[in-house]
Amino acid sequence: MSDQVRQAKEAFGSRLREIRKDAMLSGRQLATATGMHFTKVSRLEHGKQNPSEQDVRVWCSACGAEDQIPELLATLRGIDGMWVEWQQHLKGGLKYLQQTFDRFHEGASVVRSYESIVIPGILQTAEYSSAVLRIANDFYGADGRIDDAVDVRLRRQRFLHEGKQRFLFVVEYWALQSRFGDVDVMREQLERLLAITTFPQVSFGVIPPDVVRRMWPGEGAWIFDDKVAVVETTTAEMQITQPREIALFLRVFSRLQEHAVYGAEARSLIERAIRELD
Structure with a gap:
């Protein structure tokens, strides 16, 4: 079990224990x-057993804490649904893994994306995307059908052009410097970003390397409206739906936006990264 999953289960068990003690x-x-059984009570409180929704309901009812049931159920569903093991995804191949991400875009009005080390997938050129997915294919031992996965990722760019959604991107300057592919691949990708900054439905911000930070860098994250946040880690794709956690992600993203520069200043940093290629 991933450490984050274990910690989430233990935290949920601690909340159940507090409710019992308050009663x-x-x-x-x-x-x-x-x-x-009394041993089940202990296992639930220590995060050793997954509670069912019925367990939560009867627990709160017995403790006179019925008002906490809706929030606890939302948290429980978030824990159950936020982790999708990469190996399970990769059984369908890299192409399938890319297709599953499209469902988050469909229906979203505002899409927020933060990346610290790589260009957001929806903004990638074919060659840059191929270089990134080649690493994933090699590391996870996927099906090797990289071209198919790249095609799916490129088709996702239709969301940028349909004009139905607002896209807010924030990337660290390091993401512009991290090399995936050779110099020509990187130059083409960075020039693509220069064009992206002119799209009317896109806000593209770059966090300068010398900014005085009020929020630390973190893992890449996508936030779709205020409904779901998706974070990709080495071992899993974490899908967060708990309202309090979504609010926290939005707060973090807002602070990162404050660090970034936009428009001409962002283009200046992209051009600086292009010059550094030489």
């Missing part, structure tokens, strides 16, 4: 009131 019930008393 001044022992573990055995709660077990009697709910019909659970």
Whole structure:
């Protein structure tokens, strides 16, 4: 189990324990009131067993905490749904992995993206995307159909041109410097970003390397409206739907936006990265 999953389950168990203690019930008393075995109560409180939604309902009812049921259920569903193991995804190949990401774009009005080390996928050129996906294919031992995956990723750019959505991008300057492919590949990609900065439905910000930070850099994240945030880690794709956590992601993104420069200043940094290629 990934560390983040374990921590999320343990944190949820701690909340259940606090609810029980606030009701001044022992573990055995709660077990009697709910019909659970007392060992199950202990396992749930320590994050060793996954509670069902019915478990949460009877737990809160026994503790007189019915008002907490909706938020706890939202948190539980978030834990159950936020982790999709990469190997499970990759059974369908890199192409399938790319196709699954399209569903988040469909129906979203505002799409926010932050990247610290790589250009956001929807903005990538074919050659840059191929270089990035080649690394993923090699590392995860995928099906090797890189060209098919690149085609799917490039077709995602239709969302940029349909004019139905607003895109807000923030990238670290390091993402412009990290080399995927040779000099020609990188130059073409950076020139593509220069064009992107002129799109009316796109806000493209670059965080300068010398900015005095009020928010630390982090893993890349996509936020679709205020409904779901997607974070890709080495071991999994984390899908976050809990309203409080989405609000936190939006707050982080807002701070990162404040670090970034836009328009002519952003283009100046992109041109600087192009010059550094030589």
